[in-house]
Amino acid sequence: MQEKSKSWLQFLLEVIVLVLLFTLVQYALSAGLVNQSYQITLTSMCINVILAVSLNLINGFTGQLSLGHAGFMAIGAYVSVIITNFMDLPFIAGILGGCLAAGIAGFVVGVPTLRLKGDYLAIATLAFGEIIRVVLQNIDYVNGPAGIMGITKLTTWPWLYWAAIFTILIIVNLMNSSYGRAIVSIREDEVASELMGINTTRYKVLAFVIGAMFAGLAGVLYAHYFYIIRPETFNFLKSFDMLVMVVLGGLGSTTGAIIAAVFITFLTLALQKYAAMRMVIYALTLIIVMIYRPQGLMGNKELSRKTFSGIWGGRK
Amino acid sequence: MLKIREIDVYYGAIHALKNLSLEVAEGSIVTLIGANGAGKTTTLKSISGILRPSSGSILFKGQELLKMAPEKIVALGISQVPEGRRVFQEMSVLENLEMGAYLRSDKKGIQEDMENVFSRFPRLKERRKQSAGTLSGGEQQMLAIGRALMARPQLLLMDEPSMGLAPLLVVEIFNIIKDINSRGTTILLVEQNANMALSIADQAYVIETGEIVLQGSAKELMQSEEVKKAYLGG
Amino acid sequence: MSLLEIKNLYKSFGGLGAVINFNFTIQSGELIGLIGPNGAGKTTVFNLITGVYRPDKGQILLQGQNIAGLPPYTICQKGIARTFQNIRLFKDLSVIDNVKIAFHKNVDYSLFSTLIRLPAFFQGEKDIETKAMEYLSIFKLDHKRDEIASNLPYGEQRRLEIARALATQPTLLILDEPAAGMNPQETKELMELIKWVREEFQLSILLIEHDMSLVMGVCERIYVLDYGQVIAEGLPQEIRNNKKVIEAYLGEEVGKC
Amino acid sequence: MLEFLQQMINGLSLGAIYALIALGYTMVYGIIKLINFAHGDIMMVGAYVGFFSITLLGTDIVVAMLAAMIFCAILGVIMEKVAYRPLRNSTRIAALITAIGLSLFLEYITVVILGPTQKVFPASAFPVKAYNIAGLSILNKQVFVFVSAVLLMVILQYIIKRTKTGKAMRAVSLDREAAVLMGISVDRTISITFAIGSALAAAAGVMIGVYYQTINPLMGIIPGLKAFVAAVLGGIGLVPGAMVGGFVMGLLETLVMGYGNSLYRDAVAFGVLIIILLIRPTGLFGKNTGEKV
């Protein structure tokens, strides 16, 4: 009984911290204390967190190497823009539509390809991602390669913040449940998992679809902040960027993914001045981190479980 | 000829070999028997330099092997017939034998040894062009032995050569081992089939969960009640 | 009706018969051993029963229902659980999570209640936790619940694997060389444990083992497999004296003992 | 019909280049199971070395090609030693990220040093002639690309099948531990594999320079990706698979461009890849090896 009340207290505390953090930034924003550059960085950060955490569900927890995440992001972005800008429906409809469409695409891609293993899966998902891009390039309704310009800016800090929190919460909740354990067991040993009565195909697809939906969410937020979307933005190099965040953070660590997403976002900002040299620095960072810490910043551990155990439902 | 002194091997947190010591005299057959997972293969891998013991020493004719590259160890005259044969499945019988002589460059000598292997295993000669993966289990075992002999080893390490073979073949393989030994090659034999192993060996060691628990002449061990009970199914 | 009846099971790899016309029955509550030289096809039989391989021919009847060719997870859900020759735990997960995964097929809260943390979820997790701890304490692993599985010593890994298999609540438990790598003392304890498990959980056990003392000590009936075929079947004593078996497997020495 | 034959000729020369790049991919994959995403960029470096050899040193095309091959062989060996070797026992995904890092590094270090704009191979390095055979136009550079690609493949096949080093490479890729027991130095063999694979990529780079005349720091990305698809198509790790995969990709793209909508070229290539993987999960020539339980 006592333990229960303690964990409730903790839960409450964490909710307060989260709301406080939100309010603080919201205040700083409305008071004009954050310059535009950092506003954009904040936006990229939230979007990157959503992307990294959702890709980590597929690559890190389920152990299925996917290189097509940018494709799902593209679908979320395009579908939501069609809903909000072409059909003049409210933003929430765009969000739901974008996520749903990305989820469906995830299902369509996942069901056939998740039978493949390792590198073959990686290349098949990469191929699907590229196909999505090429198809978008050839649809005149969405202006082909030129993309859609002048998208209404609907993504605001509350949307970004709570979308990122929502993503983290859902994925952490999922992972700290029997479903999550089933998903991780696939990564650990697919055959043994199957022999424990787990329909591995089903859970692989489940993880893939959930991951795709959140990639779609990231796409929606992206499209309604950055004013323009083009198929070229969502090419395989974008998927690589996401993979880099996940691996840098540590495969199978949600906190790792978050830290890496934040880190990479700031690194990109900090390196802006260095022109082409920035990419050299970025590349060297990757190589050096991998040589000295191939398991990523966090390995597959979470940062300080106890601190977050209430809201993140840590395993006791 | 080979002296292993107090080596320890870890796989992560698992202590696979604990303070293991073992000696092989020149010209003899020494067998190491024990259950699956007891550490027999780990011992052989440590000798060949595939695994690195964290402490101890392995001396071969007075030379320390502990930090030596595996290919140097082969060059010194230690070959291994690995567990599960591990022939190069998609290479031909001939190529497999050539790989055995990888470090040698005396074409004539290699040719001679090739003929020797073929005369010992006529079946291999018939199938010299066939890829190794298509051979039967027994033939693959012969190929693995032949391949190891191509290096002209002074010390031959054999890891479960009887594994998965028909009883008749097992007898044949053990005869071959005896024969190889009689021509001057020292042998360290790891076996689960304790009966057969003890019957041809001079010296024997019993390993359990990474430790040597018994040692002595093969004859002594064969009479030992403990061994009988645990390994001979008595 | 027998618990499991296998009729004319056949499986070949690349034209080579690995299991040839295998026939087999096990009654409810029986403890049966399957022995034979390495490569005789014992593990292949296990893989066929548990659905890892699809049989080419033949039937596998579990309580009269043919399960041949079903996917492994369905077969597990129907009540067959197994361990592996070379332990296959979920290495990076904690001891208790390994066991909890086995309860997944009986999980009674929905995905929805998981995601938004409804009371059903907490209740379900609590039940799983309690049950998992029960199994761990049976196998004396309760004090290591949060240890990472791969950090356990060998013997404990073996025990954990059996605990995990039992947690799927099978009617038939299949053990692939459970005593491999154990010393005689541990093997002896394992023997007792296996017997006890059978009584306690009211199940049938089928095991592959090399350690003759274990097989002869616990099994009620023994099948001997060689080159994919059953060459003998009977009580331990009969097997011990069967001429074919001595030739193919036990060897002269053992036969004499 | 004539047009079809002309398309075939176009497809074969394109396919030859893909095949040459795919070979390096496949060799490296075969031996250390690594998708070396930097492979396309090695090709780019090769093209630049060839370019400077011709423009600065005034060598002819054959010497330029040799220079590029030697340079890239060394580059490949260094890359393996510095970046991949420390990761040999790490997860493959860590190595994959390193490969992506190396790829970006090669691209942008070239941009920083030489600028992002394209360089033009001097036309004098390889004066183009067109032959008209029965209404078909065949260029000497098409013949050059095709013949040198096939020649290099034959040499490679000879090395792998006949020489001791080649056999050692196969042995290491089949069973690294058993190879060690034969006294084969795994490190050395892997280095040689990188050297040969990178040299082939460099040759492809110079050929692209000759064939299309322009080179730029990012030229390796797309052919690299296509060649990788080709390697997977044929069954990654298999030399004949890479050759066939390369030619299939070349012909396929040409046919889509010639008879379909050229904008869907990449989609069709990737689509075919997915279909083949779904039917034969290990590629056209790959063997399906079940997991041991």
Added chain:
Amino acid sequence: MISRRNKKLAFLLAMMLVLSIFAGCGGQAGEEEPGGETATIPVGINVELSGAVASYGSNARDGAVLAIEEINAAGGVLGKQLEGLQRDCKSIADEAMSVSAALVGENIVAQIGPLTSGNVAGSTPIMMENKIPLIAPAATAANVTVDEKTGETRGYIFRVCFIDPFQGTLMAQFAAENLEAKTAAIYGDTSSDYAKGLAAYFKETFTEMGGTIVAEEGFVKGDRDFNATLTKIKGSNPDFIYVPGYYEEVAPLIKQARELGITAPIGGGDGWDSPDMISVAGAEALNNTFFTNHYSSQDTDPKVVDFVEAFKAKYNKEPDSFAALGYDCVQLLVQAITEANSTDPQKITDALANIKDFQGVTGKMTIDEQHNPVKAGVIIEFKDGSQTVNTRIQP
């Protein structure tokens, strides 16, 4: 265990430290009020230096930097030196936005770039919001300076290049009238909105004038092999082939077309303008090809000659049209600052909107109501390896 955790922590902290250092230097630049007393006039150069169109971006950057140096050497503007802040937008629209925001934080008075219409669009909202002018060197899509929905001119966005309709229409008229083409094939870069725009207006005008489009094909940026599609086009036997795109693809395309025996005249837009055209395609293959442009780099106009010489001296290469446009962006900005007699962005914007008869290396231009330059167009013909002006069209 403890030491391992410490190591992890230490590593994490180290990373954070690096991060904060970077973040710190990112935030410090330019604390002064916009338009306040500064020693230099900061000009943002937000161009593509990495990614797909890095070569265009860096050429434009080279042109702009040259212009800044020349102006500073001549004493600067309003007695102050120009300071070019070069930033890379990675050829991505969102990065262009982020870079603009960072530049705004450094109190720039105007921004040059990015190059492509899409990346300019990414930058646009920031510039509009902060009321700082953006001068695009090469963004040709009509909606760059005009909001399509409302028809309103975007107040702070300017450009020095043609817009798509002008060039497409011009070439269509030229093909139909001067070359007497009845049929035409279009084979353009479909990954570029610029080329797609040109193709669309060419098609419209050409069919209006009674011509027929017999084939419409596309390639994408980075393609180097056009044989398959060219073989197909050859089969349709057009009188004229329109190839809107950039020289990197067009040059090998023309070469391959000639190698395949296609002799029809080929035409394109200002994206063709680069010395690489001749070195790649060769003089012979380029005979009978035409493109619309602002000027000819082989023009004898002293302004052009000086520019080409200075550029060659500094960079040891020939300038292409991007370099020339980048150069003109800076020159245009300087003229606006001078006319406004102020470095206040709003005043510069007003001056930009009223510029008349600015003499740039890409021609004489007047900024119209939609912030597009009204400038002369020329049709340039390649003849035996040199550009000759075939027709001059004053708007």
